Each structure stands twice: as structure tokens, then as C-alpha cells.
Amino acid sequence: MSEIEDKAESGSMDGAGDCTANEPKDDKGLGLGVIFFMGAFLVCFLSGWLLFPKLLYSKKEQPFNFNHALHVSELGDCESCHFIREDGTFSGIPNLASCMECHTDEAMGETEDEAIFAEKYVAKGKEVPWLVYARQPDCVFFSHAAHINGAGMDCKTCHGPIGESTASRPYEENRITGYSRDIWGKNIWGIKKHSWDRMKMDDCAACHKEETGHQGYCFQCHK
Numbered sequence: 001m002s003e004i005e006d007k008a009e010s011g012s013m014d015g016a017g018d019c020t021a022n023e024p025k026d027d028k029g030l031g032l033g034v035i036f037f038m039g040a041f042l043v044c045f046l047s048g049w050l051l052f053p054k055l056l057y058s059k060k061e062q063p064f065n066f067n068h069a070l071h072v073s074e075l076g077d078c079e080s081c082h083f084i085r086e087d088g089t090f091s092g093i094p095n096l097a098s099c100m101e102c103h104t105d106e107a108m109g110e111t112e113d114e115a116i117f118a119e120k121y122v123a124k125g126k127e128v129p130w131l132v133y134a135r136q137p138d139c140v141f142f143s144h145a146a147h148i149n150g151a152g153m154d155c156k157t158c159h160g161p162i163g164e165s166t167a168s169r170p171y172e173e174n175r176i177t178g179y180s181r182d183i184w185g186k187n188i189w190g191i192k193k194h195s196w197d198r199m200k201m202d203d204c205a206a207c208h209k210e211e212t213g214h215q216g217y218c219f220q221c222h223k
């Protein structure tokens with residue numbers, strides 16, 4: 001018999017009837033199948049697990065690096081640049097005019113970042129389009145005054161050590177929702193090591209519950 005006929009034979013109903021004889025061979029096939037399945041599953045699972053976050057987020061560079069450590073040592077504190085105004089609103093990221101108290105038209109330093117800053121923004125009088133890592137969707141109301149003046153909280157609790165950094169990290173944007181990765185969190189398992197690892201609705205509410213005994217009404221955070 002030729003090989004083809006042989007295969008056709010064992011694949012026919014006749015062959016199927018002959019169960020006992022085929023059993024050990026089938027078992028082995030099943031075992032291999034399971035191993036192959038597990039292997040393929042693991043490869044897909046791991047590549048999905050590791051690749052998905054990379055595909056889900058697009059990285060955008062800040063216009064140039066901002067050196068917090070250097071400026072904090074020059075100015076002495078955070079409040080010279082980030083402060084709460086008389087009316088309770090937060091100044092946010094300082095504008096170009098406040099930078100130009102020190103950075104005049106002539107560049108002060110020689111670094112690449114300062115050259116970009118001087119040429120593209122200072123010389124042209126153009127505001128720097130900073131990307132805000134902590135940016136919440138428009139439906140969310142947040143007040144710095146309530147947390148800093150009211151509750152006496154530290155910037156680090158929500159933002160992490162940005163104030164001590166010497167360079168800006170890339171901004172990561174969720175391709176589907178447009179959310180900053182700082183809101184949905186770095187860790188795909190959802191585990192938080194620091195209070196600033198994630199800032200979703202549940203994270204705001206969990207702290208409110210802990211601090212005030214109540215997670216807050218919808219209208220407090222959604223106006």
C-alpha cells in the first residue's frame with residue numbers, strides 16, 4: 001500500500017471502528033496538541049500583554065525638556081511658578097512672560113533644550129504648548145485650592161516626583177480614549193505602588209472616602 005492509501009485507510013470509518021488499536025497513538029497526539037495549544041496561547045497571551053500597552057499608547061515628546069531641579073534651586077520654591085490666585089483658581093503651568101523674567105532674548109545657557117526654548121518660543125514670543133500629564137477629561141471638575149489650601153496636601157501625593165526631575169518624560173496618550181496614561185495608570189495589572197500611579201474616578205473617590213468618610217456626590221466632581 002502507498003502512504004496516501006495508508007492514511008486514507010486509518011482516516012476512514014473502518015479505521016475509526018478500530019479504536020483500541022489506535023488509542024495510544026491518539027493519546028500522544030492529544031498530549032502534543034495540548035502542549036502546542038498551551039505554547040501558542042502563552043506566546044499570544046504574553047505578546048498581547050506586553051505589546052498591547054505599547055500599541056495602545058502613543059508617545060509624544062514635550063516641546064523641550066524642562067529641568068525642575070535646576071529651576072527649583074534657582075527660585076527656591078514651587079509657588080514662584082505654580083500658585084493659587086486670590087480668587088482660588090490655580091495658576092497652572094507658568095506662561096512665557098514669567099520665564100522671560102530671567103530668559104531674555106539672548107539665550108543664557110548653552111544646552112540644546114535652552115536653544116530650542118530661546119529660538120522657537122522666546123524669540124518669537126510664542127507660548128510653549130506643554131502637554132499636561134495629569135489632564136482630566138472635560139467633564140471633571142478639579143480644584144487645587146481645595147486640596148492644597150483646604151486639605152494641606154503635597155503636590156507629590158497626586159503628581160509624583162515631577163518637581164525633582166531634571167528632564168521631562170514623554171507624554172503617553174491612550175489612542176482610543178485620548179486620556180493621558182497618568183490617569184489610567186502605568187501598570188496594566190492595576191496594582192498601585194504609589195498614590196500617584198493612577199488617577200481614575202475610583203482613585204479620587206477612594207481618598208475622599210478615607211479622608212472625609214464619604215466618597216462624594218457626583219456633582220462635586222462633575223459640574
Ligand code: HEC
Pocket residue numbers: 064065066067070071074075094095096098099100101102103108109110111112113114117128
Ligand atoms: C529665576 C530665573 C529663571 C526663571 C523664572 C526661569 N528660568 Fe530657566 N533657567 C534659569 C537658569 C539660571 C538656567 C541655567 C542657565 C544656564 O544653563 O546658563 C535656566 C535654564 C533653563 C533651560 C535649560 C536647562 C537645561 O538643563 O538644559 C531651559 C530649557 C529653561 N531654563 C526654560 C525655562 C522656562 C520654560 C521657564 C518658564 C517656565 C524658565 N526657564 C524660567 C533661570 C530661570
Ligand code: HEC
Pocket residue numbers: 066068071072075077078079080081082093094130131132133134135155156159162163164168
Ligand atoms: C521656573 C518655574 C517652575 C518652578 C519653580 C516649578 N515648576 Fe513645575 N512646571 C513648570 C513648567 C514650565 C512645567 C511644564 C513642563 C513639564 O511638565 O515638565 C511644569 C510642570 C509641573 C508639573 C506637571 C503637571 C502635569 O501634570 O503636567 C508638576 C506636577 C509640577 N510642575 C510640580 C512642581 C513642583 C512640585 C515644584 C516645586 C518642587 C515645581 N513644579 C516648581 C515650571 C516650574
Ligand code: HEC
Pocket residue numbers: 078082090091092093132134135136137140141142144147148153154155156157158159199
Ligand atoms: C489631589 C491631587 C492633586 C494635588 C495634591 C495637586 N494636584 Fe496638580 N493636578 C491634579 C489634577 C487632577 C490635575 C488635572 C486638572 C484638570 O485636568 O482639570 C492637576 C493639574 C496640575 C497642573 C497642570 C496645569 C493645570 O492645568 O492645572 C500643574 C502644573 C499642577 N497640577 C501642579 C501641581 C502642584 C505644583 C501641586 C502642589 C502645590 C499640585 N499640582 C497638587 C491633582 C493634584
Ligand code: HEC
Pocket residue numbers: 136140141142143146147150151157158195199200203204205207208211212220221
Ligand atoms: C489623596 C487624597 C485625594 C485625592 C487623590 C483626591 N482628593 Fe479631592 N479632596 C481630598 C480632600 C482631603 C478634600 C477636602 C475635603 C473637605 O475639605 O471636606 C478634597 C476635596 C475635593 C473637592 C471639593 C469638594 C467640595 O465640594 O468641597 C473636589 C471637587 C475634589 N476633591 C475633587 C477631586 C478629584 C476630581 C480628584 C481626582 C482627580 C480628587 N479630588 C482626588 C482628597 C483627595
Ligand code: HEC
Pocket residue numbers: 136137139140183199200201202204205208215216217218219220221222
Ligand atoms: C471624587 C470625584 C468624583 C466623583 C464623586 C464622581 N466622579 Fe465620575 N469621574 C471622576 C473622574 C476623575 C473621571 C475621569 C477618569 C475616569 O474615567 O475614571 C470620571 C469619569 C466619569 C464618567 C466617564 C466619563 C468619560 O468621559 O469617560 C462618568 C460617566 C462618571 N464619571 C459618572 C459619575 C457619576 C454618575 C457619579 C456619581 C455617582 C460620579 N461620576 C462621581 C471623578 C468623580
